[in-house]
Amino acid sequence: MKNYLILIILFCLLLSCDNDEGIPSNEGIYRIHGSSILYEGNPVQLVGANALHSFAVGSADMVSWNLNIAREFVGNVNENPLTGSPILDSNGQFLHSLQSIVDDNRANNLVTILCPFGWDGTQENLFTGKFPTQTAYWLDFKSKLELWANQFKDQSDVWIELWNEPFRFDRADGYTDSSWTSIMNELYAVIRSTGNDNIIVVPCAEQGQDESVLLNVGSNFLVNKNNVLYDIHAYEKWLLDSDINLNERINALNEASLPLFFGEVAPVNSGVLMNPGYLLNLLHAQNISFAAWLWKYDETDQDALLTTNGEPNDNNNNNWGSLYNEIALRPR
Structure with missing residues (x-):
């Protein structure tokens, strides 16, 4: 009987352990292991698009492009509701709740990345290019981030990005890698303090385009942290290289074995036309996940993936719509 009990205990211990490769096997859960994104314990490559569902929920149309991620533009963090019915914000925009966006994305098998793009829906208070701790709304933003973390902490297909494109592109704001580390540590701690263990998306410096911070301090930042995914944005600092x-x-x-995600790629930035083809093909071949800017029906916008009729938008943009459609539909 004693030997039988020992065998039972050993069997239970084996079930509770990771598999032979040390990869967590959490059913239905997204995790980061080393440099890989895992789903149900298996490495995956995800391809997606940035979306504007806070203004109009509905991601069913993304399925035909075989997209896995909707990186959601949240331009009015201060007023965007977490749950409930849409509201009319102070700028006259109807804003749908974040939970309703997540629910719709989930119904279409899309991971949701909630990304804070702006504080109050105005151009002046967009986050891009801002030194986060120097903004007037820094403390209020952290309080909102804590609410987001509490709301979605048991929903592993909801990832929260800490900030969209922090710091100036030219570092004229006094940027240092130490300031990046300090601020990202502070925001990471806000989310983890709630018990939220989901993937946290951490942006690069120089408005998202500079990966040198990852090479300099990215490995150290990961120490004693879990489920961190680094976000790089590929515009002129990449596409003109x-x-x-x-x-x-x-x-x-x-x-450097860093967990990477290219959260924005597009053919036009600051009026400069570029060709994303080589980089996207390289990322696809390297099994690195990425998302296009922007899932939008508007051929007058060179970065929009779709025409008003829903066809790939190839209007004066290096055939952007068709390029991305073809890559997104490839096996992965």
């Missing part, structure tokens, strides 16, 4: 340099930059990030 040579193919050789792009390969070298991606290789350097891979050699």
